[in-house]
Each structure stands twice: as structure tokens, then as C-alpha cells.
Amino acid sequence: MTLTPDALTALLRQSDGSPWHDDAMQAFGSLSPQAAGWLNERGSLTQRLRDAFGPVTVERLFEGARGAEAAAGLAKGRPVWERCVRLVAAGRPRIAARTCIPGWGPDNPWCEVQRLGDRPLGELLFELDDLERGPLRFARLGADARAPHARRCVYRRCGAVLELTEVFLDGVWGRADG
Numbered sequence: 001m002t003l004t005p006d007a008l009t010a011l012l013r014q015s016d017g018s019p020w021h022d023d024a025m026q027a028f029g030s031l032s033p034q035a036a037g038w039l040n041e042r043g044s045l046t047q048r049l050r051d052a053f054g055p056v057t058v059e060r061l062f063e064g065a066r067g068a069e070a071a072a073g074l075a076k077g078r079p080v081w082e083r084c085v086r087l088v089a090a091g092r093p094r095i096a097a098r099t100c101i102p103g104w105g106p107d108n109p110w111c112e113v114q115r116l117g118d119r120p121l122g123e124l125l126f127e128l129d130d131l132e133r134g135p136l137r138f139a140r141l142g143a144d145a146r147a148p149h150a151r152r153c154v155y156r157r158c159g160a161v162l163e164l165t166e167v168f169l170d171g172v173w174g175r176a177d178g
Contacts (some may be wrong), residue, residue, distance in 0.1 A: 012061075020139045021138050023138070032175045038172055042120040049087055050089070056120065062084040080103075081101065092169075092171050130158065131155055132155065136151050139151075149167070150164045150166060151166050
């Protein structure tokens with residue numbers, strides 16, 4: 001499934017309406033070992049992409065503060081900082097990600113996310129010593145059997161929340177692995 005940047009941003013934002021599960025098998029049914037490995041990766045997906053495909057670049061689709069009316073999930077009713085990106089490796093978008101930080105303001109402990117630029121969020125997350133990582137949750141973003149697989153995790157730092165949704169695009173693992 002190839003999505004335009006606007007369609008991909010919309011998909012990332014609409015992911016809150018999907019049913020999320022605590023187990024990848026519950027969300028997707030049977031998975032190949034390769035697909036299960038990617039979905040359940042506890043290390044950096046950016047590093048895993050580099051290991052599999054070589055250099056990784058970040059394409060920012062949207063980045064900025066959004067009002068409370070635009071937020072959903074954990075951020076409902078509060079202003080958020082939102083960052084939607086595609087991670088591109090070997091010339092193809094491989095993963096799309098949405099970072100949502102509720103309660104956005106100048107004193108938020110996640111303020112350095114605003115300064116990432118074209119640097120992957122994973123590089124920042126795996127440098128932090130004061131990070132609490134929640135469990136992974138899983139969803140298929142759409143009813144079609146070819147709809148993308150996604151995972152979500154909530155990170156906490158000094159009591160502040162960062163919600164990260166990652167969508168696996170075509171080419172991370174082969175069609176037969178889906």
C-alpha cells in the first residue's frame with residue numbers, strides 16, 4: 001500500500017479509532033517470524049532499519065503544536081506537540097511514525113523533541129536514562145487484510161507522556177510475511 005504524505009498523516013492521526021491489542025497475534029492473527037520480530041522489537045526500529053537496509057533518512061510530514069480539539073487518545077482535551085514522519089531506507093518509505101506529546105508547553109520534559117529536525121526520535125529515546133517505557137500495543141489500521149500493521153508505546157519522563165505510534169509500510173518485510 002503506497003500512501004501520499006497527506007494520506008499517511010491522516011492515517012496516523014486516525015489510528016486512535018483502531019482497536020488496539022496487547023498481543024501482536026491477537027491483533028493480526030498468524031505472523032511470520034520476521035514480521036513478529038519487527039513488531040515486537042524492543043530496541044530501536046531506526047537501528048533495525050539501518051541494519052537491514054543501510055542509511056535511514058527522516059521525512060517530516062507534519063510537525064507542530066496542535067490544539068486540544070485535534071488530539072485524541074491520551075492527549076484528549078489538552079494541547080499537543082505532534083510530529084508525523086516517514087523513515088526512508090534504500091529509497092523507500094519503510095515506517096511511518098506519529099509522536100504525540102500531550103500537555104505541551106515550555107516546561108514539558110519532552111521539549112527536545114521540538115528540536116529533532118531530521119533526526120530520528122529513536123536516537124533521542126535510546127539516549128535517555130530517565131525513560132520509562134510502557135508495553136507495546138498492536139493494531140491493523142483498517143479492515144482490509146492488506147491494511148498496515150501498527151504498534152504503539154507510551155513513554156514517560158518526569159511524569160510527562162510521549163505516545164509513539166509506528167506504522168509498518170510495504171517493504172519492511174515481504175508480502176508473504178504479513
